[in-house]
Amino acid sequence: MIISGTLNPNIRSFIDFQTANDIEINNFIKRIDSLAIKFDDSELKSSSKFYYNLLKYKLIRTPSIYLKQKDNSEIHVFINKNQFEKIKRYDYLGSDRKYKINIKLKYKKIDENIFLSDSILEVDINKF
Numbered sequence: 001m002i003i004s005g006t007l008n009p010n011i012r013s014f015i016d017f018q019t020a021n022d023i024e025i026n027n028f029i030k031r032i033d034s035l036a037i038k039f040d041d042s043e044l045k046s047s048s049k050f051y052y053n054l055l056k057y058k059l060i061r062t063p064s065i066y067l068k069q070k071d072n073s074e075i076h077v078f079i080n081k082n083q084f085e086k087i088k089r090y091d092y093l094g095s096d097r098k099y100k101i102n103i104k105l106k107y108k109k110i111d112e113n114i115f116l117s118d119s120i121l122e123v124d125i126n127k128f
Contacts, residue, residue: 001108002121005067007101008074009091017060025060030066053111062116067103077107080118087123100126 017025029051054060063084063110066074083105084091090101104122107115 002104002106003067003075003077004102004104004122005075007087007090007103008066008068008082011066011074011076017054018063023119029055040057050113053114057110059110059114059116063088063091065103075109076113077105077115077117078110078126079105079116079120083118083120084121090125098128100128102126 003040017028019027029048032044032048032051035041036048040068051060059078063081064076064078065087066076068074087101087103090099102118102122102124106119106121107117110116
């Protein structure tokens with residue numbers, strides 16, 4: 001499938017999975033599990049399932065981006081590391097104040113809420 005959207009660099013996880021070690025990642029997920037059980041929270045349970053699936057598909061350390069679509073919805077897409085290099089410098093907090101990055105990419109659905117791209121088709125960089 002092909003999708004287009006605007007890079008939203010202002011959404012970030014509480015943990016940088018690319019630099020975290022296995023123990024830190026497992027502790028993070030266990031903490032979410034514990035809170036989900038303690039508060040019987042469906043959103044936390046969903047988050048826990050998401051992270052376990054990232055581990056299952058070996059995507060936990062894969063770079064990802066958030067794309068804002070025309071209907072204002074957002075999609076979280078994991079991107080092949082080589083492809084991520086094309087936009088890496090624009091994907092940091094606050095960068096949307098200097099640039100508007102429109103991206104068109106090819107992706108596939110791996111699991112519920114897990115999308116993977118190995119091909120960025122277009123990058124349109126507009127400086128404000």
